[in-house]
């Protein structure tokens with residue numbers, strides 16, 4: 034929790050005032066048994082009616098004042114706890130946004146959702162309770178013991194012993210239950226995970242008649258969570274009977290001792306009633322305090338889980354914008370001074386940057402390997418190639434061959450484990466945050482749109498784009514009919530996740546969104562898979578016609594989508610096993626031949642591939658960066 038205290042910074046006043054007012058309320062409560070004792074001993078016993086009335090009015094004043102203090106305390110506690118949680122949740126959201134894909138993959142979405150929602154709510158409830166009750170309950174307990182001592186020291190000893198035994202019981206139960214809360218939160222994470230997967234994949238589950246299996250898995254996880262919570266609940270439930278037993282024994286002892294002392298004349302009847310009331314107050318407060326500690330511990334466990342996310346720093350670092358600009362300038366100066374080869378200047382492992390517009394390659398991979406965090410397998414191995422500006426590159430390969438992994442390195446969604454990736458002449462790691470992605474339009478494999486109008490979604494590409502520019506991008510993405518067909522056109526509403534659109538419609542709009550950005554590089558990661566062949570062809574033609582030197586990467590399993598590319602990169606099991614245009618690969622590369630002829634069997638010649646062909650494909654695993662220039 035100490036790691037989160039900074040979120041109180043705007044609520045210091047409220048955080049101090051809430052317990053203070055609660056203490057005032059506690060003082061009012063502590064006075065009540067004394068007044069009642071006075072009514073019994075001096076009012077009723079002596080038939081002193083005016084005293085009884087005065088005491089009665091005083092009791093009302095105490096009650097009203099107590100209520101007002103409690104109300105103000107609650108108000109401050111709510112303001113502080115809600116304010117704390119709002120700021121914490123906002124900062125947590127911002128922090129999660131700043132994490133790289135690597136951290137997000139490692140953490141997982143489910144636990145992040147639980148931490149932002151259920152855990153944050155638990156922290157809020159814990160703070161609210163702590164501010165109101167953490168000081169109040171001990172004060173009432175201590176105050177009651179002190180008051181008991183002022184009434185009768187001998188009887189008060191019973192209080193002391195009873196309170197100590199009660200504390201011991203409460204703490205023993207808490208010690209066992211606290212670790213279980215963490216276990217219960219983890220079980221909730223897992224349940225949330227399967228629920229999310231089920232709900233988002235409900236169509237697939239039904240299509241494969243997997244409802245029974247899914248229900249069974251859900252039941253198992255739910256039962257585990259229930260068992261954990263029940264165990265914690267039973268432990269907590271033990272607290273009440275145990276406490277009542279101790280207090281009832283104390284009350285019996287107190288009444289017995291009180292009766293003896295009243296008979297002996299050393300105590301008044303009203304004083305016994307006051308002592309009884311103080312004992313009752315102690316039990317109520319201790320039970321409240323115990324459940325408060327349980328809640329606070331739950332909240333602390335949740336606060337720790339949230340603080341753990343804050344402790345995770347993005348594995349990606351970015352140079353500050355000014356420093357990066359200076360580096361570009363110095364790089365350009367050193368380039369001028371040397372042979373003109375930008376790679377000749379700068380440190381050995383991180384050659385100096387080349388300013389944009391220098392005619393450098395659009396993209397260059399140099400001995401790039403990638404292993405995902407937590408994975409033993411290499412997703413990409415020793416990939417080297419370079420792409421000139423304005424080229425269209427097709428990337429093909431079997432499922433899991435590393436196509437998405439390769440293109441994800443270009444906008445720096447992940448950092449290469451080894452080697453280096455240059456975009457527009459600069460190492461991707463030398464771009465200040467946001468500068469690299471500003472140059473790249475990415476159409477992800479999974480078409481995802483957000484709740485809002487079509488216009489809202491397209492403006493993600495470029496916030497100040499005009500309607501004319503939006504329509505132009507829509508036309509290129511072959512989405513004109515989609516938008517015109519929707520009531521309201523650009524203002525038509527898209528539901529959460531784009532669920533009111535077909536797969537193909539979503540794909541076209543995500544392509545349009547990337548085109549609105551007018552990027553220098555466009556990456557389409559299998560993003561036309563839901564389009565029919567004619568639309569796919571028209572889309573490629575429209576994009577290629579785009580003005581300027583747009584460099585395009587088209588990832589696809591369909592040979593037809595990439596066959597007209599200037600160059601095709603063929604991946605197999607994370608290795609680059611072929612590079613060239615369609616005709617070259619078809620002539621020389623056995624793997625490409627297999628892929629192509631499996632999709633176009635009618636074009637397959639009636640002779641087996643030659644030995645020479647096979648040997649060429651096996652030597653194409655590594656390609657020198659400059660080979661194709």
Ligand SMILES: Nc1ncnc2c1ncn2[C@@H]1O[C@H](COP(=O)(O)OP(=O)(O)OP(=O)(O)O)[C@@H](O)[C@H]1O
Nearest residue numbers: 138405408412430431432433434435436437438439
């Ligand atoms: N975030 C990730 N964490 C761990 N491993 C990953 C991750 N993403 C991909 N992989 C692994 O890396 C390898 C390459 O995956 P990648 O998604 O790049 O293949 P792909 O060729 O794009 O496949 P597809 O055509 O099915 O989209 C696979 O073995 C995959 O399991």
